[in-house]
Amino acid sequence: MTVPQIFDRTLIARNLARRPEERDDFVTRLVVTDLEERLATLSRKIGKALVLGPDLEALPAHGRTAVAPFSFKRLATLSPKATDGREPPQLPDSGYDLIVSLLDLQVVNDVPGYLAQLTRALAPDGLLLAAALGGESLTELRNAFLTADTEITGGAYARVAPFIPLRDGGGLLQRAGLALPVADIETHVVRYSSPLALMRELKSLGAANPLFDRPGRMVTRHLLAAACEAYSMVAGDHDGRVRATLEILWLSGWAPHESQQKPLRPGSAKVSLTKVLGDKTEE
Template sequence: MTAPRLFDPTLVQRHLARRRASGSFVFDLVVEDLADRLGTLVREFPRAAIIGPDLELLPETGATASHPIRFERYAAFAGDDEVPDMAEGTYNLIVSLLHLQAVNDVPGYLARLRSKLEPDGLLMVATIGGESLTELREAFLSADAMVLGGAAARVAPMLQVREAGSLLQRAGLALPVADVETHVVRYSTPFALMAELKALGAANPLADRPRRLATATLLIAAANAYQAHDADPDGRVRATLEIVWLAGWVPHESQQKPLKPGSATTRLADILKQP
């Protein structure tokens, strides 16, 4: 089956090309978190790759608790194919940063990255989570209803952490782990948030987006709704940012495996009876 086309990759590339040249605090948060996560592993990754929308901002090196890492860097959204041109079955570690949230075929993307890994190789993915920008989404829903009499697709759907584990298993990865980091960012006005999203190349990437530009009336209505529901006493507005992390290993005989059903030697009832 062909995955539904939610995102317009050509539009994403145009947005990224127009963005400002500096980095972003979101990307900085993710890179810092990646370093912390790799630092908990006592493992060597002789051949590692990292994928992200800002090639020049991707780290060239990293480290586990025991060994240094040198990354081969690949640009996301660099062509029509959602997965960069990488050799099959040759990597020990692949990291994807802030790419998955604009991928149309998420299970296929994960499965294809898995195919680039050797047995016992590790895939790590950071993506924008489903509760991100809920305040902006609700503000535009309210504004669309007021100004246009109906809703329009303006904020992209994003991955929920509860879905992540099953996606990793579907891609054929073992020992799947998914967790979420939640941040609340404050802006002087809703317009400051909208300007930041545009500057980061994160404007509406949906294929089914409204074809007409948002009018000043609509933007003002959305800003007023945002201010009414999500402003702090000092007048600044809150924006929720979720980063979902996924990790899974290519199966290998050395990995821990769950016990077979019925193989337990102690009854749970006996344990619960102990004082």
């Protein structure tokens, strides 16, 4: 089956390569800090670990569980030379105790296939952790451009990429063959001096419109002004600053292993709920 090409990964790689050397990628820093906190709750040693994401420089080299420190093998999933379309690129090995995907899933065309490939690279009872931008991220910017396009051009164009909603997270993990799947959201509200300040930061981080079927026409000053006005109307604060929603979707699941908890067979319960809750038929 042919996978629809939603994201232009070659364009995204070029955008990443053009970023200024002096930049503050606070989103990645936020996700890496959250990863550290999640790893600290694991009561096991990690022998072999892989972390992958678009920006090799932003990937952590080391991690620590509640038991012991460990080292990551790092892999960049996007680069100007990566033109073979692999999602992710060829993994350097298999049998990993831990694989972490940081901020790549939201620009992957075949998310189920991507997760399945990572799952196959895990050792039995190995853990997969993935962080991606969640479905409500940048919803203010998306709606502002839709309003401006409708007003200026009479049509609607996709100028902000769609992100993965929380409700789809568990299903994606199950399709990949992972056990004990968990999906949760961390929501953050970030404030900017203006809508333009937000747009400039997105561009500096290489996050310009990554859609394969993006509008052919350039954003005019008239359209940009209309989008900024629409943004301020829906997400402006009294001090003149504007709000931006940032959702971080976390997915986790384990490669199947016989030691893991399994659901009880139907009818195997030893205690009746009637005995626990009481018989309500006489009330």
